[in-house]
Amino acid sequence: MKFKNKQTIEIDRELSELDTFAIDFIKILHQHSPYVIISGYVAILLGRARASEDIDILIPKCDFSTFTRFYHDLKTSGFYCLNAEEDADVYDYLEEGLAIRFAKKDTVIPNIELKWAKNTLDDLSLKHTINVKVQNETLCISHLELQIAFKEKILQSPKDMDDAQHIREVAKEYLDIALIQKYKEMLHGFY
């Protein structure tokens, strides 16, 4: 794992089924919208020894026609939405601020949990991203400092604390510890 600079990590890893699933989805998504991968899959991509049934992704708000083009491309590539089928119904969930989930046809796990950025913290995640290069593909993840701060300060479950510890240790020569603290203070006022 090479931390090339603040915006790029290279991982010469063997792909898991979860990685392949994420890459297949991202190949379609990035043609239609900016995005950022957040939460558990970030730690897993960086080597954490656990699986996950879903991958969390944030996108900025988009209009209905952009969404329908994206949803159409997903369906033609073998994905379906677990929440609803009709374009308008799926879009309604996003407008209500809820997450929508996509899996490959005839499966439920793994799935993508996709939601619109709805607050300044989500906007921050979308703005400060890192490109992770794996097997000639690029996945865009949130700043590691923000992920650690959010898991340690807000989520705090054993799984999230372990994810944060893993990221802290594998990226220890790269992380800006003062920035983690700054994000924690920001989160304290936010939640």
Added chain:
Amino acid sequence: MGFIEENEQERKRFVHQWAEYVRTHTDKVWSHQQNVIINSSMQSAHMTREQFFKMKRETHYIK
């Protein structure tokens, strides 16, 4: 030390040891090990859409 504290320490020790393994081995080596966990978990994960949303407490998210 109680069971919960002991369990937590054991978990943290494992996370530390595994992170050290990731740091000191090539990506190909650690990811091969990691994929045993991930791929077996994916292959054994059979659930209906309804069961999944119930597990996630998102039953009102389905139409």
